[in-house]
Amino acid sequence: MGRPILRTAREHKIVYRMMKxxxxxxxxxxxxxxxxxxxxxxxEYWEKGSTVVGNQGFYAILKGSARSQKRLYKRMLGENFDSWALETSPQPAEESSSASNLADQELLVKGSCFGTLEPLPSKVRKIRLSIITEEDCEILKISCFDYLRVREEVAKHERVAKEELIRNCSYYHDWPQLNILQLAPHLQWRQFPAGHELVKVGEISAFIGFISSGFCNIYKEVKALVELPLGKRVRRIKRVAVGQLHRNESFGETSILLQVPFTCTVVTATAVKMGVIDADAVLSTQ
Structure with a gap:
């Protein structure tokens, strides 16, 4: 795992799998x-007895062991800073690094993490998310600045992908950009296996579906005469395929907006990835 700029595509995949x-x-x-x-x-490589401060990144121990200098040595995304700061009280450096105190702290081994993905706010910036290595260590580091950059890039890519999926569906070709921008944040990605019933005849759709990959079959239910043994015939409901929904096609709009039940059943024919907007979100934007 050399310098990022020198790693091959295969080595990047190895790092990715290790991180997962x-x-x-x-x-x-x-x-x-x-x-x-x-x-x-x-x-990074750290010798035994080194102090590693995690205020500017999130670290994972790959080899060796270490002890935290304080009870709280990592901050996970989503944790409330106010309550987190109250639980963490600054300690004098000489007190926190004493051998007796360190012995009481948690031992961190291979796979253990410390630090933070987001820079600490000013009100808790004096707190040190630090550990001391108990032996020579190899430690993986994700920089806070790299994380913030990637988070914004991925979020932007997601926004564009959602907007394009909606705009590419024929029903929305002539929609103003502002309307699509208002709708896109409500879209969530979903994966469905083949044979999954998305909406059934007689039901009001629970969502609008925008197909990104795969396709679905559309079935009508008709009454048909079925011949039984001894020549007896009875009427039974039978599903008949009447069409398909493919990539860049959508369904559910009319059912939700007009509150009318579906006159057909939609079933995935293959594994399908789609963007889904719940009915409540659709009605709230009207």
Whole structure:
């Protein structure tokens, strides 16, 4: 795991897979963020007895062990800064580094993490998220600045992808850009397996679906005569395929806006990725 600029595409993939295996990293970052950060993450080497301060990055121990200098040595995304700051009281440097105090602190081993992905705000900036290495260590570091840059890049890419998916569906070709910008933030990505019933005849759709990949079959339910043994015939409901929905097609708008039940059933024919906007969100934008 050399310098990021010198790593090959294969080495970046190895780093990405390694990061996914570290719970405290994987739980905080989306897959897109992990892939981007794997190209800038570095590995640092620290000798036994070194103090490593995590105020400017999030660290994961790859080899060796360390002890935290204080009870709170990491800050996860989503934690409330106010309550977090109250739990963390500054300690004199000489007190926090004494051997007796360190022995009481948590031992960090391979896979353990410390530090923060977001820079600490000014009100808690004096707090040091630090550890002391118990032996020579190899430690992976994600810089706060790299994380903030990647987060913005991924968010921008997501916004553009959502807007383009909506605009590419025929119903929305002539929509003003402002309307699409208002609708796109409500769109959530969903994956459905083949054979999944998305909406059933007689039901009001629970969402608008924008198909990004894969396709769906549309079925009508008709009464048909079915011949039974001994020549007896009975009428039964039978599903008949009447069409398909493909990439850059949408469904559910009329059902939600007019509050009318579907006259057909939509079932995924393949694995389908789509953008979904819940009915409540659609009605709230009207």
């Amino acid at each position: 295996l570290i719970p405290d990293i994987n739980v905080q970052l989306s897959d897109a963020e992990l892939k981007e950060l794997s190209t800038s993450t570095v590995k």
